[in-house]
Amino acid sequence: MDPRPTVQEPQAELPVILPKAPLSAAVPSQRHTSPLAGKHVLVVGINYAPEPTGIAPYTTGMADHLAIGARSVTVLTGMPHYPNWQLDPQYRFRLRSREVARQTGDAFDGVAGLGQHDGLTIRRLRHYVPGRQTALRRAGYELTFLLNCLTTGIEQRPDVVVAVTPALGGAVAAAQMAQRTGAKLIVVVQDLMAKAASQSGIAGGGKVAQATAAVERYALRRADLVAVVSDSFRSQLHAYGVPDERIRLLPNWTHIHASGLSKPDARAALGWPQQQFTVVHTGNIGLKQDLGNLVEAARICARRDAGVRFVIVGDGSQREAIRAQAHGLENLDFIGPLDGVRYPQSLAAADLLVVNERPGVGDMSLPSKLTSYLTAGRAVLAAVGPEGATATELRRTNGAAHLVAPGDPAALAASVLALRAAPGQCLEMGLLGRKYAEANLGREAAAARLDALIEECTER
CATH class of the missing domain: 3.40.50.2000 (Glycogen Phosphorylase B;)
Known part of the structure; x- marks a missing residue:
């Protein structure tokens, strides 16, 4: 893979904002025993901190944990826009940006703390953000992220690629990158996108569900392992032709602490x-x-x-x-x-x-x-x-x-x-x-499950 960026990017590196209680805080001693020791990891997912809710806290915590043991972790993600579906004004005029998580210890203050690991780079990519949800607008959202992922050069050839759905475009891009580089591919399924198209009430969703299923099937069947946050997703994966021996359960963990107040x-x-x-x-x-x-x-x-x-x-x-x-x-x-x-x-x-x-x-x-x-x-x-x-x-x-x-x-x-x-x-x-x-739902258990998933995939 060409290590040079395909477009001119800003030279300044921005500090990335991570959510409270990242998964990495659970197992601080894994740096010397991680199955990722000496390896480069690429994480692809459109939602990431500082988005405060939804999938972003989990993708962020996962990347933060992987950075403990890996030689480097690069995240390809979107511009902050969720849950209000409006582009963060700070990123309004950026096509791409590069942010480096800086080491600051284990203290986190809500979504205002800084990342605690060297070797974690966040590459934010511009994409269309639909203010109103329709099937056609959602397709534009997915396609623009996919194209920007595929045209972004990565400094380090990855050994492992981890994709998070949604967005489906990110999973397709991850499958293509893994195929080009010979990397192992893990897809973490937070939502089933074809089901979402038909069930969520988006205008025109039912008409595009079949096409969405074809794209989703393509990405999932190319994964070495598919991790699902709920066992109820298994039947749909079986329908896509993903064998059960390649499906693993990876439940979400709690990313907040109880307030302690009465x-x-x-x-x-x-x-x-x-x-x-x-x-x-x-x-x-x-x-x-x-x-x-x-x-x-x-x-x-x-x-x-x-x-x-x-x-x-x-x-x-x-x-x-x-x-x-x-x-x-x-x-x-x-x-x-x-x-x-x-x-x-x-x-x-x-x-x-x-x-x-x-x-x-x-x-x-x-x-x-x-x-x-x-x-x-x-x-x-x-x-x-x-x-x-x-x-x-x-x-x-x-x-x-x-x-x-x-x-x-x-x-x-x-x-x-x-x-x-x-x-x-x-x-x-x-x-x-x-x-x-x-x-x-503890972070310790989630970290252990993630480590086991990575180890199994790298040893396959």
Whole structure:
């Protein structure tokens, strides 16, 4: 591979911003025992820090951990744009940029801390950012990232290429780069893109699902190993022709620490009312989340119980539409994305944490917020399909979550009011969630699984 950049790039190297509690903090002693010792790694994924939510914290933490043991890690990623689907003004006029993570020790302050490892280089590539989600616009988003990946020169020939989906364009580029260089290829599947096209409600998605499946099949069948964050993805991979012996489970880990504040103290820190029963939804406000269902549940609760307050924390392509639907509702508040300190406080301030999905969403993805919700130690109410990935994962918590049918605001409101009347049950659910998170979602376990995945792939 030509080590020279294919276009002129800025010479200044910028410090990269990483999220709180990266995966690398779990195993600081792996530098001398890593299966990547002396090897170069290329990570390809469109979402990366400083994006505060979604897939970015996991891709960032994974790259940070790989940098502990590898000779070098290069990340090909997009310009920050998620969850509001607007290009970060700092990157507005850049075609490409180069950032180097600088060693600063183990201290991290939310999304404002600096990376702690030498040898971690982030190459940001310009791509189209659709303000409104349609199948055609999404195709432009994928294609522009793919083309920029393929035309970007990499300084070090990689020994291992790790692709993260979405974006699908990044996985295709990673497959091409691995083939050209003879590198091992691992694809980490956070979302199934063909399923997303047909299930998420994007305009025209159903028509392009077949083409998306063909591209997704191409990338996944070329991987030496495919890692999935949920076992519910396996059946689709089998349908693509990926044999089970090449599929590994790599669950997401919790990338936040519980705030440590009591509910009253967390509400005081945020300036929230103390007496109301508070229902909180966090994360992306998009088509898949179908938060109009939550708005109508809040409307029902407003008529039945004045002591219930709903809070939607985050941003996304549907935020303004949802705000318009909620016009006049005094028991529903919208709050923008919070930093690494205030976000855990918002979870601690809740009586009930909500996951809401569009009817028909099944095994296409697993909400990244689940790890944070369970770590916070608060009861979870999930309006999701009974056979989907989210329901499957929450059943494993043995009682931390209550499931209700999606797209039914009356049922959602009834569950909210029933749990308000059962504070002891809410407390028990929260304790079960935290117990499950401590046993299954720790960074130590995730780091060990990632190391084992890398070792197996490099030895194949």
